[in-house]
Amino acid sequence: MTKLLVKGGRVIDPANGIDEVIDLLVTDGIIAAVDKNIKAAAEVIDAAGLIVCPGLVDIHTHLREPGYEYKEDIASGTRAAAAGGFTTICCMPNTKPVIDNGATASFVRERARKSGVVNVYPVGAITQQQEGKRLAPIAELIAAGCVAVSDDGQAVMSSEVMKNALEYAKMWGLPVLSHCEDKNLSHNGQMNEGYYSILYGLKGIPAVAEDIMVSRDILLAELTGAHVHICHVSTRGAVELIRRAKKKGIHVTCEVAPHHLTLTDEIVGTYDTDTKVNPPLRTGNDIEALIAALSDGTIDCIATDHAPHNIESKDCEYNLAAYGISGLETAVAVCMDWLFHTGKVNINQLIKLLTIQPAEVLRLNRGTLDIGAEADITIINPETKKQVVPNRFYSKGTNTPYKGMMLKGWPYMTIVKGRIVARDGIIL
């Protein structure tokens, strides 16, 4: 029997209302006890001064395999997740081939089982080839283990197709994850439309391109009774629409990415293509609304939208660069440094947004330290200060606008099913 005893850490398990300096015992990959002064013959991890919480769950990751292994693959992406404190990730279907059929979804699960180091759940496509025209075989995707459907990276522009998708998904109780972007308004846009897009001479993507589609999807969720989850919310307008919809009892949830909580469109002035992301970095006014929505329950979870790219896709003119930020390895530090240490979000709330709440959005049986649950545990050292050094990432994508920044509060250890997978950012 293998035993692991995590001793003297501040255990925060929001699902069970625990926030206490206490011990945690893992036996054979299962959480066996959470109690004071546990005594057991076990490998001991001294967690004094550290935060011990359920393994972090990221419901929005791009693993790029199959098809774009030069950007990321399941081996490198899951190592990036573990180094970043995540024990469970859900991967988006914009691969080649697209995850729009059972065989590709099964391939991803099989590869994750063989080469992955964290739990991986595939997200299937809403439409075939993510073209927004014909529905993908959703029942087949579910049978192959998909936990949701999404055309992420592409908006489903046809309201009729989206309505059909919602009606169909509802029969299975399946969430539809919506990338909200009115492409007629956003096309060829490089950054947020506003003062800085004019100043920098780049074509803008207006906030309403997002708000219009959020509004449409809320109306369709109300009509169909289906569950719509809004991906990477980035505008004040979207937050206000979602808050109102929730008050009305419409089944809508949403996520926000760390970069949309911390960086504004002003930094695009460096013309560093690592600041190019979709939806684009917005304004301080949007950030204020997003942070308020983290604490009042409007935003359900933080998700990385980890979008790794190869050098060639980013080392070019701003107009030609790919959209996306490699986010798995900086998410915790960005949130700890910019949200927790500044007093903007309390630690219990932050842990909730990274564990039980994302798990609940996709109905994953994860995100708690329940006795008898698989022992997925993340330990965070709130005091560690480290610089972001992309060429030390496990991700193949070094595209991060946080490069060189000194951040405070990093994952110390990632434990998956009772096995220590990462320590101090190093995969074991």
Ligand code: DOR
């Ligand atoms: O910036 C982004 N990158 N936004 C998306 O929606 C897609 C993603 C990607 O796949 O690179």
